[in-house]
Amino acid sequence: MFLQIVFLLSFLLSTSHATVQDFCVADLKSADGPAGFPCVPPAKVTSDDFVFAGLSEAANVTNIINAAVSPAFVGQFPGVNGLDLSAARLDLGPAGVIPLHTHPGANELLIVNQGHILAGFISSSNVVYQKVLKRGELMVFPQGLLHFQIAAHKRKAIAFAVFSSANPGLQILDFALFASNFSTPLIAQTTFLDPDLVKKLKSVLGGSG
Incomplete structure (x- = not known):
């Protein structure tokens, strides 16, 4: 028993100075x-690398969808690098509407902060799951599935989304089809x-082909 205790103490002392990488800004x-x-x-890392103020102000929603998304992904917030979080x-x-879109690299957790939002996603079995969310309510959107958010009751709304990746990716279905050079005959087919x-639709969104 004594030898076991000595071995354990020796092991702990030998590993106590091992380098642990706490973060990767x-x-x-x-x-x-x-x-x-x-x-x-x-x-060269400072406290500011772990703080991001870019979501504190409302974005301009004067656009075709009457909505805007302000990201805090790794490209804007270097402190989330490697943390599977953004x-x-x-x-x-x-x-206002966030059109059908997917995040190929992450699950999403939506938290409503103001107003009401009709949110939903479409499963791979083509079942639609949707709900009108009020302040303080949350909804999850599984990785890779098409989903949307719409301001309900003709009032503005604010929500925050948390993703399970520092770089969740984004592809908006309407823009992929009608703001790209995907040819009209192929889209129709x-x-x-x-x-x-x-x-x-291409003339509205600026696509070609």
């Missing part, structure tokens, strides 16, 4: 990779939409 001057950005040297602010004017309607 992103060096945004370097290239992003599968494992994230390289780390800023710890000696956030965003959603500002929605009356009847793959979506069964009328070509004239496709052209009209």
Whole structure:
């Protein structure tokens, strides 16, 4: 028993000075990779690297969707690098809408801060799960599934989203189809939409082809 205690104490003493990497503040001057950005040297890290004020102010919602998303992903908030965590602010004017979109790299947790938001997602079995959320209520959106948020009751709304990745990615379905160079004949063929309607939507969103 005595020898076991001595061995345990020796082991603890030998590992007590081992280096533990507590964080990896992103060096945004370097290239992003599968494992994230390289780390800023710890000696150059300050408290400000772990604080982000970019979600404190409302964004301008004067646009076609009457809404705006302010991200706090690794590109804006280097302190989340490697932590599998990021956030965003959603500002929605009356009847504002965040169109159908996906986050290929993360699950999302939406927290309503003001107003009411009709939110929902479509499962891979084509079942729609939707709910009108009020202040303080949360909803989850599984990774990769199409989902949306709409300001309800003709009033503005604010929500905050938390993601399970420092870089969740974003692809908006309408923009992918009608703000890109995806050709009109192919869109019509793959979506069964009328070509004239496709052209009209492309003219609105700035697409070509």
